[in-house]
Amino acid sequence: MSAVLKPDPAPLVRLRDLKVTFATRDRTVHAVNGVDLDLAAGEVLCILGESGSGKSVTLRALMKLLPKFARVSGGIEVAGKDVNAMSERQLANFRGTDVAMVFQEPMTALDPVFTIGRQIAETVQRHEGASRSVANARALELLELVQIPSAKRRLDAYPHELSGGLRQRAMIAVALACRPKLLLADEPTTALDATVQIQVLLLLRELQERLDMGVIFVTHDLGVAGEIADRVAVMYAGRVVEEGPVAGLMAGPLHPYAQGLLGATVHAGLRGQRLTTIPGAPPTLEMAPTDCAFSPRCPHVREDCLQRVPPLTSPVPGRQARCVLVGDGA
Amino acid sequence: METIEDSGRTARPLLSIRGLQKHFPLKGGLLGRTLAVVRAVDGVEFDVRDGETLGIVGESGCGKSTTARLLMRLMEPDAGTMLFEGRAVEESAGGLTLREYRRQVQMVFQDSYASLNPRLTIEETIAFAPRVHGLSASEAIERARELLAAVGLAPENFARRYPHELSGGQRQRINIARALALRPKLVILDEPVSALDKSVEAQVLNLLLDLKAEFGLTYVFISHDLNVVQYISDRVLVMYLGEVVEMGPVGAIYDRPGHPYTRALLDSRPSMDPAKRRTTPPLTGDxxxxxxxxxxxxxxxxxxYADAVCAERKPIMADLGDGHVVACHMASAGSGHPLAGRLYEAPLAEMVA
Known part of the structure; x- marks a missing residue:
């Protein structure tokens, strides 16, 4: 099942057969159904998918941020540590120093009653045991790092006093406070305006290179992936259906779902043409799929699609897809 | 002023907006005094031609959604005139009453769930307006079922269901069907696909184009997504801080954008090609x-390119020909700007402020 994706002996992130189900009294949802992913240090991976594909749940599992009623199984290793086995106390240290997260909506991630400066300094004090003055100096440094203009004055600002773009930068500063090795980003630019989105994307890319962080970036936007990713993993119904370097995937996706997604994305030059669509809707995932979950919507469906979950095959080194039509060239 | 293409339809604009203004006072303090005024829409003028799709783009706070609500008369403008088919939309002699106006103009909102009544079945929702406007119950239900079929939802499966039983894309189809229930001429679409997944977005865009052809509709399509607006619009209007900065045929706006803001906005789109990644953002700040x-x-x-004159005087709308107008001092000769009349000589590559 768990094919070794990269020869690298010690990847920063190593997910093996990750499964997450949410069981409530009313119903059970199989959100993630066996995800294998590796991330090398200093690499940017985009997880691309639509709502309900399991991309955000996968991201949260890496930090053990899922609610108590979630059942999680599989191997989750970050920076050589087994996340599943961590105690609450170990987790508190792990979050912030090894891995940090930025969210779509900074207003809910920042504390409204503390100034930006205090929130960053507190993180530094808590994790590194630094003195208050050292922590305050670090807070200023971090605001300058994320290119907030008049950083000194902004230290005393409360989150609601900042514009959307500055708030997003402040949240990135909080996340970077203890120099994490891994940054998890859950649609951090989706709520931003076009001219601000590109600024934040370029900032993240610059910071990632400068601090040599690994980044996992969840998005539904192909354009965003094209702008920031080294590699892309496309998720559908709780599984990775295709994975590979960004240029190859954008130029010629292998899996019919990835092909459909690319075809359905409106871009320049499509005017006057009918958009290609993917008929139907994703499965509800009340049962874990036992066949190719995309088969009911797939234009190329055939009998063996329905017999089992297609294995990952690799027609070219470094690229993989979970489709019976994609041959194994490796 | 502008040449109007011969589309075989009437040359008079379907909807004509002049001097539209809406300010929101910010009240505060002990006595509830007005502390400041949000100039949400400030002197907006444009025409919507019969049978076209007019796209309105801009970032948050530019006034595009307030404009939509003013067009629909969900709020009263502070100033300005609205002529629909040459008749003023107001309760006066010869005017078009709101009731008459809203038979002709309908709206689809971004939030497909919040805009549906959760206690009504799908067919009751669609039949509601025709009932209010005088159709019998059976006629209204029949029209609802026709419209369900027209938006691609089989009536026998969907008519009796409730909004919470549907997906986001299906709910947006219901909203579109409801907007068409009174057989309107103009439909205002305020971010109709923004909350949808990409594969569903494409389905709804195809549907909107089909319905436009089938029912002879005119659209005002408001969106922050520049690619979607380019795909669906015939003409595009760009707003910035409550004002129109540029307007013109879709080809002119996207191929030869005049206003520095339009250029920056278009330049901010992610490239979709990892080989063409940008290194500097076209604009800084929010x-x-x-x-x-x-x-x-x-x-x-x-x-x-800001110059002293830009702070002193508001630029006038300069005509670049073919109905392409732009409010920039560089576009009008004799404005006093160093690059006056030489708009396109301002290099695109140096867009970093």
């Missing part, structure tokens, strides 16, 4: 707050 907009040209605080 759009300013519409509470205290800059004097003169409102874009001057972020504009790389």
């Amino acid at each position: 759009p300013p707050n519409p509470v205290n907009p800059p004097s003169g040209c409102r874009f001057r605080t972020r504009c790389p």
Whole structure:
């Protein structure tokens, strides 16, 4: 099942057969159904998918941020540590120093009653045991790092006093406070305006290179992936259906779902043409799929699609897809 | 002023907006005094031609959604005139009453769930307006079922269901069907696909184009997504801080954008090609707050070509030909700007403010 994706002996992130189900009294949802992913240090991976594909749940599992009623199984290793086995106390240290997260909506991630400066300094004090003055100096440094203009004055600002773009930068500063090795980003630019989105994307890319962080970036936007990713993993119904370097995937996706997604994305030059669509809707995932979950919507469906979950095959080194039509060239 | 293409339809605009204005006072303090005024829509003028799709783009706070609500008369404008088929939309002699106006003009909102009544079945929702406007119950239900079929939802499966039983894309189809229930001429679509997944977005866009052809509709399509607006619009209007900065045929706006803001906005789109990644953003900073907009040209605080004249005087709408107009001092000769009349000589590559 768990094919070794990269020869690298010690990847920063190593997910093996990750499964997450949410069981409530009313119903059970199989959100993630066996995800294998590796991330090398200093690499940017985009997880691309639509709502309900399991991309955000996968991201949260890496930090053990899922609610108590979630059942999680599989191997989750970050920076050589087994996340599943961590105690609450170990987790508190792990979050912030090894891995940090930025969210779509900074207003809910920042504390409204503390100034930006205090929130960053507190993180530094808590994790590194630094003195208050050292922590305050670090807070200023971090605001300058994320290119907030008049950083000194902004230290005393409360989150609601900042514009959307500055708030997003402040949240990135909080996340970077203890120099994490891994940054998890859950649609951090989706709520931003076009001219601000590109600024934040370029900032993240610059910071990632400068601090040599690994980044996992969840998005539904192909354009965003094209702008920031080294590699892309496309998720559908709780599984990775295709994975590979960004240029190859954008130029010629292998899996019919990835092909459909690319075809359905409106871009320049499509005017006057009918958009290609993917008929139907994703499965509800009340049962874990036992066949190719995309088969009911797939234009190329055939009998063996329905017999089992297609294995990952690799027609070219470094690229993989979970489709019976994609041959194994490796 | 502009040449109007011969489309075989009437040359008179379907809807004509002049001097539209809406300010929101910010009250506060002990006595509830007005502390400041949000200039959400400030002197907006445009025509919607019969049978076209007019796209309105801009970032948050530019006034595009307020404009939509004013067009629908969900709020009263402070000033300005609206002519629908040449008749003023107002309760006066010869005027079009709101009731008459809203038979002709309908709206689809971004939030497909919040805009449906959760206690009504799908067919009751669609039949509601025709009932209010005088159709019998059976006629209204029949029309609802026809419209369900027209938006691609089989009536026998969907008519008796409730909004919470549907997906986002299906709910947006219901909203579109409801908007068409009174057989309107004009449909205002306020971010109709923004909350949908990409594969569903494409389905709804195809549907909108089909319905437009089938029912002879005119659309005002408001969106922050520049690619979607390019795909669906015949003409495009760009707004910035409550004002129209540029307007013209879709080809002119996307191929030869005149206003520095339009250029930056188009240049901010992710490239879709990892080989063509950008290294510097076209603009820095966020759009300013519409509470205290800059004097003169409102874009001057972020504009790389801003000159003294931009702070002193508001630019007039300059005609670039073919119905392409732009509000920039560089576009009008004799405006006093160093690059006056030489708009396209301002290099695109140096867009970093």
